[in-house]
Amino acid sequence: MSSFRDMLRAIRDYDNLTKTSEIARRYFVMNAFDGVLTIIGVLMGNLVAGVDDPQIVISTGMATCIAMGISGLWGAYLTEAAERKRDLDQLSRHTLTDLHDTRIGRAARVATVIVALVDGLSPFLAASVVLLPFFALGSFPAITWVYYTSLGMALLTLFGLGLFLGYISRGNLILYGVKTVVAGAIAIAISFLLGG
Amino acid sequence: MGKLRRVVLDTLKPHEPSIIEMASELSELEGITAVNISIYEIDRKVENAKITIEGEDISYHHVMEVIEEMGGVIHSVDEVVAGKKIIDDADTLQD
Numbered sequence: 001m002s003s004f005r006d007m008l009r010a011i012r013d014y015d016n017l018t019k020t021s022e023i024a025r026r027y028f029v030m031n032a033f034d035g036v037l038t039i040i041g042v043l044m045g046n047l048v049a050g051v052d053d054p055q056i057v058i059s060t061g062m063a064t065c066i067a068m069g070i071s072g073l074w075g076a077y078l079t080e081a082a083e084r085k086r087d088l089d090q091l092s093r094h095t096l097t098d099l100h101d102t103r104i105g106r107a108a109r110v111a112t113v114i115v116a117l118v119d120g121l122s123p124f125l126a127a128s129v130v131l132l133p134f135f136a137l138g139s140f141p142a143i144t145w146v147y148y149t150s151l152g153m154a155l156l157t158l159f160g161l162g163l164f165l166g167y168i169s170r171g172n173l174i175l176y177g178v179k180t181v182v183a184g185a186i187a188i189a190i191s192f193l194l195g196g
Numbered sequence: 197m198g199k200l201r202r203v204v205l206d207t208l209k210p211h212e213p214s215i216i217e218m219a220s221e222l223s224e225l226e227g228i229t230a231v232n233i234s235i236y237e238i239d240r241k242v243e244n245a246k247i248t249i250e251g252e253d254i255s256y257h258h259v260m261e262v263i264e265e266m267g268g269v270i271h272s273v274d275e276v277v278a279g280k281k282i283i284d285d286a287d288t289l290q291d
Contacts (some may be wrong), residue, residue, distance in 0.1 A: 106269045
């Protein structure tokens, strides 16, 4: 029990030092938003091309999700590690000591891993949620319905992200929700127009 | 060996962890009854802190470990009191 409390305290200390939760929150929304819009692109591409084999949609969709996940994980890890190393080196020069093996150094390393995980998992999960209807194909009368349900889920996910942003900013939840949904609606509309 | 009862340190530390966390952590060490930290100079990335520690049996080694673990550096040991009770420096004619 005491070790669990110690662990929570360490996490809180690390968070205070590195502001991880704030950065992770930003990455989460930004990348989940990216993930949903990308998967909208994949869905619309398949829809306007007349793909009626759900397996193809699932394969292309999941491949996109995995690529986005790896891209987020890798990119964020390398960027975050480089930035934090630079900050720590600068701070070490000020104190004239090596801070890499102190609490500050450990907190920076933990923050890098957490931020990378959030950055990788958020687009992957958000995009996977949108693809869910294709796994329950039997419940739909036609493949077109699955596409529309998936697109509906994409807009719903975007609305959810908007609500989250509204909650963080303590602003108008619905307004934020509408703002994020509009981005998805524009992506769908343009794809429709381009696809003829 | 006599027990350390008061130690006054001149340190340099990053802004984070804050002196609140540092004081709280130092005060949890065994043999320490009170900690006072005051900032007397602030730079862009670091700050100079005067740390005064009193207790029944202060372990300087553990104090140093906590300060260094939190990214701080001890510049100098400015005052030490050891023995059965705490005494202040005596006034002399020169004072």
